[in-house]
Amino acid sequence: MKTAKAEKIKKTLKETRERRENQVCRVYQLKLQNLSKKDIEKLDRLFLEAKWLRNFVIADIENRTKDYKYKEVEIKIPDGFEKREIKTLSSQMKQELIDQIKDDLKNLKKSKENGNKVGKLKFKSEVRTIPLKQYGVTYKISGDRNRVKIQGIKKKFRVLGLHQIPENAEITKGYLIKRPSGFYLHVVCYLPKEEVLKEIEEKRIPQPVGIDLGVKHQLTLSNGEKFNWYIPETKRLKRLQKTLSKKEKGSKNYQKINHLIKREWEYISNKRKDIHNKVISYLKRFSLIAIQDDSIKSWKDGLFGKQIQNTGIGGITARLRNLATLIPVLFVDRYEATTQTCSFCGHRQEILLSERTFKCESCGREIDRDVNSARNILKTAIEQLLWMLKVVERIGEGKLLKTLPVGSGEVKPVERVIALVEAGSLPL
Template sequence: MKKAEKIKKTLKETKGKRKNQVGKVYQIKLQNLSKQDEENLNRLFLEAKWLYNYIVADIKNRLNSTAWKLKEVKIKTPKEIEKREIKTLSSQMRQGIVDRIKHSLKALRKAKEKGLKVGKLQFKSEVRSIPLKQYGITYKISRDRNRVKIQGIKKKFRVLGLHQIPQNTEIANGILVKKSSGYYLYVTCYLPKNEVVEEIRRNRIPKAVGIDLGIKDQLTLSTGEKISWYIPETGRIKKLQKRLLKKQKGSNNYRKIKFLIQKEWEYIQNKRKDTLNKVVSHLKKFCLIAVQDDPIKSWHEGLFGRQVQNTGIGGITARLRNLATLIPVVFVDRYTPTTQTCSKCGNRQKIPLSERVFKCEVCGFELDRDWKSAIEILKEGLRKIKGEGKLLKTLPVDCGEVKPVERATALVEAGSLPLKW
């Protein structure tokens, strides 16, 4: 009982401490790996797959309080069912895998309650990530020697990227990840919230901004900027996929080409992530962000599914939701008629998608439809927080006066052109 009370007390203290901290994940790469090192790491991921599939095969009987204590499992081979011993995977890693199965079952249950069609957990052909629950036990970091020690493996690995982690940070759990380009350690750190906010405020400009999401121009800001990017599949992927079709499934050549395809996909995903990082870094400079909560997922099902996929625009709204804990971000309802409303007189009229310039039938006001929509989104965002009585609380002290967004239309008369990236 004393141990249980001590754990509860520690968890309560940690929750209270986390309220004044900001979580951040740093990526560290394991370097200078020998063949023996790769074999040891591959063994970890292989045992993780065996344990996961063994429990999933009979969840009712095998998913219990002692599931993490399993040291021997049965696996199905093409010939027969064989017993395999779990040697490298530590007890805490096994606990993490068991918790992962429980979380997956919980997510399936929630989806079923919403009325969605769900099946059961499927077997994994390959496990690519292993949770490391506790810093100092499942993994350790030696800053002075630039090394990382992973539980279950004797050798300390040399790593690249350890300098990213600040000295005043609190290191928490991690994840060991296997990619086609190598092995990575994702370290979760907690930084003091006041320091992170202060760093953002130093580069902040006293201006609010509205964001309109689109297909041709991914982001149109109420300031007149248009931000566009497009990162399609490379020609190399298409060639490799054609070669893969000609190989026998399960052969060595099949696995080699599949590995090359995975490596190429990783390269493309890294480019998309880098673009999103740069865009979000630019948006963080504004003292208030207003964005319409568009159903990006439904855009994939339309005619522009490929364009949406190749830009990864859905990641913008997800990143802004995470950013809302540090700077004011307002989400405007998706059904707000921002495209149909005139920014000058407030007249509402229908405008087809083919018309890229809005022209008011009442006052004759004329402006690019996306730009005008961004202005309306900012108006609605300011109206929303003002109506909720949160304007003074939401806007930072150093934000300055939020000027009426109608003044942005003066840029058109001045002859300013939107900026393209």
């Protein structure tokens, strides 16, 4: 009986993996609406129990990851330790929280084997994410009434944003998120890859583009376009931080002001994300994107910390990496001399940071330094692309790799191009 069940599970997983190869993952955010005080207390209890369980398991990994049936846990209080009952968390939520800890331990071990210095898992003062493993069991969506049912809570919550989910989307797992502005449900869906690519193709500009990241101009394109944005800390945030410094730590007034500060930070973060979404929506129309793999962290740690923080341009690079499985995105080595090279004749010369115009000593051409750099980035990327396509031609069609997952950090450039060819994003 067990063998038949195991074979059935194995077969289902295989079918799912094959289906995922022709699908694209999308995450849709739904906000829980019209929450009463009782509803907020229940949801707060859910996240509180998640924190208790996580910290309890971390305290003694060897003995406490063997069983998922935690009906009560031991927590630390000022006078010592006390046992608390787990009432709201369902068995699947507990299982997923413990699986997350196991994954964290595996990642730490892998990082240590790679020669990195790692510490140990730390206790959390607050858990803000609860995984909902299985759609239809841990949570259900009622589209006709805009309601969501979460396992462990009897009431169905009204949600805002269900209209975003397409009818042909395959709904899978979800995540219950707690933020200063309220409670959210992130729904993971899979859409047919053909339809997503078709939608991109309809808006596509038949032109490649090179992107130069900077501090004065956040993005400069090889066609001369420039994008500037700056979202600084608000006056209200500074005023709240000043008020917080005068409150007694741990008091109710301290917690109240601290919550308002978190809401203000979320507001600022949302404004930056909105700009990133608009920029990426424009960039993904181009037939090919080339960008230099700059170390944004070193910029932030250096002289431009405030500018980098208030623009968040590092998020643009991360978003483009995620797009690489759908559209051709090529990264040029960060040590490539794109700023010091003339994009017309290829002559290389020194240029100071204060000089905003590149004047070639060889051919005499004058061009904006950022546009010149963007053109060199595009030129270098195309040269790399042609070389890699020759490698693909030598390898042969019989050795084409499967489409690579998003965030494949260890993937070589040749493998990335082969994956794009097979996916249809980069035709030979």
